[in-house]
Amino acid sequence: MTRLFAGLRLALRALMVNKMRSSLTMLGIIIGVGAVIAMIAVGAGAKARIAEQIASMGSNMLIVLSGSSTSGGIRFGTGTVPTLTVDDSKAILNEIPSVKYVAPNVSGVAQVVFGNQNWSTIVNGTAPEILYIRDWPLFSGRNFTQQDIDGATKVCLLGKTVVENLFGGIDPIGQIVRIKKVPFTVIGVLDTKGQSTWGQDQDDVIFVPLTTAQKRLFGMQFPGMVRVIAVQARETELMKETENQIIELLRQRHRLQPKQENDFSVRNLTEAMSSAEESARIMSLLLGAIASISLIVGGIGIMNIMLVSVTERTREIGIRMAVGAKGRDILLQFLIESLVLSLIGGMVGIGIGVAGTFILSSLTQWPTLFSIKAILLAFLFSGSVGVFFGFYPARKASMLNPIEALHYE
Amino acid sequence: MDSLIQVKDLVKVYSLGEVDVIALQGVSLSIDRGEFVAIMGASGSGKSTFMNILGFLDQPTSGQYLLEGINGENLSRDELAEIRNRKIGFVFQGFNLLSRTSALENVELPLIYSGIPRLKRREKAHKAISEVGLEGREHHHPSQLSGGEQQRVAIARALVNQPAILLADEPTGNLDSKTSEEIMGIFQRLNQGIGITIIMITHEPDIASFAKRDILFRDGRIVDDRMNLSPATIAKGRERP
Numbered sequence: 340m341t342r343l344f345a346g347l348r349l350a351l352r353a354l355m356v357n358k359m360r361s362s363l364t365m366l367g368i369i370i371g372v373g374a375v376i377a378m379i380a381v382g383a384g385a386k387a388r389i390a391e392q393i394a395s396m397g398s399n400m401l402i403v404l405s406g407s408s409t410s411g412g413i414r415f416g417t418g419t420v421p422t423l424t425v426d427d428s429k430a431i432l433n434e435i436p437s438v439k440y441v442a443p444n445v446s447g448v449a450q451v452v453f454g455n456q457n458w459s460t461i462v463n464g465t466a467p468e469i470l471y472i473r474d475w476p477l478f479s480g481r482n483f484t485q486q487d488i489d490g491a492t493k494v495c496l497l498g499k500t501v502v503e504n505l506f507g508g509i510d511p512i513g514q515i516v517r518i519k520k521v522p523f524t525v526i527g528v529l530d531t532k533g534q535s536t537w538g539q540d541q542d543d544v545i546f547v548p549l550t551t552a553q554k555r556l557f558g559m560q561f562p563g564m565v566r567v568i569a570v571q572a573r574e575t576e577l578m579k580e581t582e583n584q585i586i587e588l589l590r591q592r593h594r595l596q597p598k599q600e601n602d603f604s605v606r607n608l609t610e611a612m613s614s615a616e617e618s619a620r621i622m623s624l625l626l627g628a629i630a631s632i633s634l635i636v637g638g639i640g641i642m643n644i645m646l647v648s649v650t651e652r653t654r655e656i657g658i659r660m661a662v663g664a665k666g667r668d669i670l671l672q673f674l675i676e677s678l679v680l681s682l683i684g685g686m687v688g689i690g691i692g693v694a695g696t697f698i699l700s701s702l703t704q705w706p707t708l709f710s711i712k713a714i715l716l717a718f719l720f721s722g723s724v725g726v727f728f729g730f731y732p733a734r735k736a737s738m739l740n741p742i743e744a745l746h747y748e
Numbered sequence: 749m750d751s752l753i754q755v756k757d758l759v760k761v762y763s764l765g766e767v768d769v770i771a772l773q774g775v776s777l778s779i780d781r782g783e784f785v786a787i788m789g790a791s792g793s794g795k796s797t798f799m800n801i802l803g804f805l806d807q808p809t810s811g812q813y814l815l816e817g818i819n820g821e822n823l824s825r826d827e828l829a830e831i832r833n834r835k836i837g838f839v840f841q842g843f844n845l846l847s848r849t850s851a852l853e854n855v856e857l858p859l860i861y862s863g864i865p866r867l868k869r870r871e872k873a874h875k876a877i878s879e880v881g882l883e884g885r886e887h888h889h890p891s892q893l894s895g896g897e898q899q900r901v902a903i904a905r906a907l908v909n910q911p912a913i914l915l916a917d918e919p920t921g922n923l924d925s926k927t928s929e930e931i932m933g934i935f936q937r938l939n940q941g942i943g944i945t946i947i948m949i950t951h952e953p954d955i956a957s958f959a960k961r962d963i964l965f966r967d968g969r970i971v972d973d974r975m976n977l978s979p980a981t982i983a984k985g986r987e988r989p
Contacts (some may be wrong), residue, residue: 429987666825742806
């Protein structure tokens with residue numbers, strides 16, 4: 340301990356002698372660590388934004404879409420034929436244990452009028468569970484209930500964008516809006532959700548009870564038909580299994596022959612998003628790797644300067660050896676010196692990296708995220724760069740012949 | 749008196765490429781505790797090589813060297829370093845002090861490598877500095893000291909670990925004659941006062957006359973070895989305060 344402390348003081352003093360040289364050497368590490376910190380922050384920020392978008396979409400969500408149809412050789416898109424029913428939705432909930440919530444859904448674009456204002460938006464007829472599935476809290480008022488579904492009551496929940504466009508500062512709760520000329524009572528306002536991954540405004544929406552939508556707004560080709568069923572699985576790990584079970588169940592219910600194609604499709608949005616997450620991860624890894632290269636270049640700078648320093652101080656090494664310094668004493672002395680160089684460089688680099696990231700994110704609006712773990716990691720990494728690149732010069736010093744070292748000019 | 753150093757048939761051969769240079773060709777001698785020996789000889793006579801071997805800085809090609817019964821043969825670099833640290837004090841022609849370090853810290857240096865705690869180091873270093881008469885200059889750096897003072901710091905450094913022998917390689921080579929005499933006075937005082945064994949290389953007969961025994965090297969052999977009992981030497985020693 341005494342030796343280590345003495346070694347530390349010795350190293351600091353030796354580095355103070357050549358202030359300019361020491362700080363230039365550190366600069367390599369400073370830039371390296373700063374770049375690593377900034378790049379990790381940018382990568383983590385991108386990842387966090389994607390995770391946020393996944394969360395805003397609803398967690399563990401599967402979407403069942405009604406099928407495509409073929410008429411006279413012309414194939415129509417998904418959802419063109421209403422092959423799904425409310426009963427399918429109930430069956431999914433009741434027969435598949437890993438399903439937590441289901442919400443059958445019909446939707447369409449409709450004109451909404453309040454007072455002298457009007458606005459065109461997407462109207463969703465659905466079940467109250469949709470708010471749980473999409474993890475969407477209410478800003479004010481209440482959700483509609485099963486009673487509203489059963490009674491097909493004319494109540495609605497409004498998205499923030501709709502509220503802004505129809506009600507200039509008036510509290511919408513309890514007000515009557517007309518959707519396709521049908522009067523609906525506003526019972527709740529949804530919290531702000533923001534843009535979806537595709538840049539769509541998720542708050543430009545109205546939710547009404549499914550039955551009301553079917554009877555009053557969009558009509559029905561046959562009773563109980565829906566276009567979409569939103570499903571929430573209990574666990575992320577169960578999503579694939581749930582997806583397969585839904586397919587199997589619906590094939591049975593729709594009496595499809597083994598060779599027949601599905602007349603519905605299941606979308607696993609979380610899966611799509613996690614591949615986006617994966618590419619963000621790879622991007623941050625790549626950025627980190629490039630930044631690490633500059634850290635390694637900084638390490639080579641340390642090695643270079645330490646080699647110069649060993650040569651310059653050959654005589655000092657000889658004196659130390661003559662009075663009894665062992666190889667490991669000399670090794671430790673120079674190793675501590677390069678470690679101190681790299682750790683001070685690391686600390687300054689962290690400061691520069693953090694500051695640089697703030698500047699970068701305020702200039703470019705990129706999302707950034709710091710983690711203590713990444714900062715610690717960069718610090719430790721700079722330390723190990725110091726040890727790694729300091730080892731060769733230190734070892735060279737410790738292997739000197741004391742007689743030759745003493746007579747070195 | 750017991751024999752401190754025993755050297756038998758010491759041979760040292762340096763191979764410089766294809767040519768072998770024989771620096772020592774069969775040196776035998778014995779030095780007792782408390783002696784003050786001057787080793788003389790022209791450059792290339794092998795006296796420096798002999799000194800390096802005595803100081804465990806170098807190993808002989810053949811022959812035997814015992815210091816207090818310790819044989820340096822087959823010892824590792826680290827073991828040799830430890831012997832140097834505990835048994836030997838070096839004084840060099842060029843002082844060889846660490847330049848950016850105070851006198852006190854220079855004197856402490858051997859103690860750091862013996863693993864002695866800081867406070868104890870301070871205490872011992874102060875004592876060694878006062879032995880060479882440099883009280884009050886502990887915190888001066890070598891550049892702020894005269895040549896004689898620097899050499900005194902080096903002597904204090906050599907003494908601080910209470911070594912068995914003090915090896916001095918041309919200790920007055922860089923000093924004027926007055927300062928040289930001062931340094932020799934210190935050597936005599938240490939030799940007579942605390943009985944430390946001193947082996948000193950010099951090529952100046954004046955300086956050698958301060959020693960009690962003169963050994964002359966020529967071509968890697970001892971050609972003369974005699975006691976130096978000239979009254980002048982003893983008188984010179986007593987003149988010193």
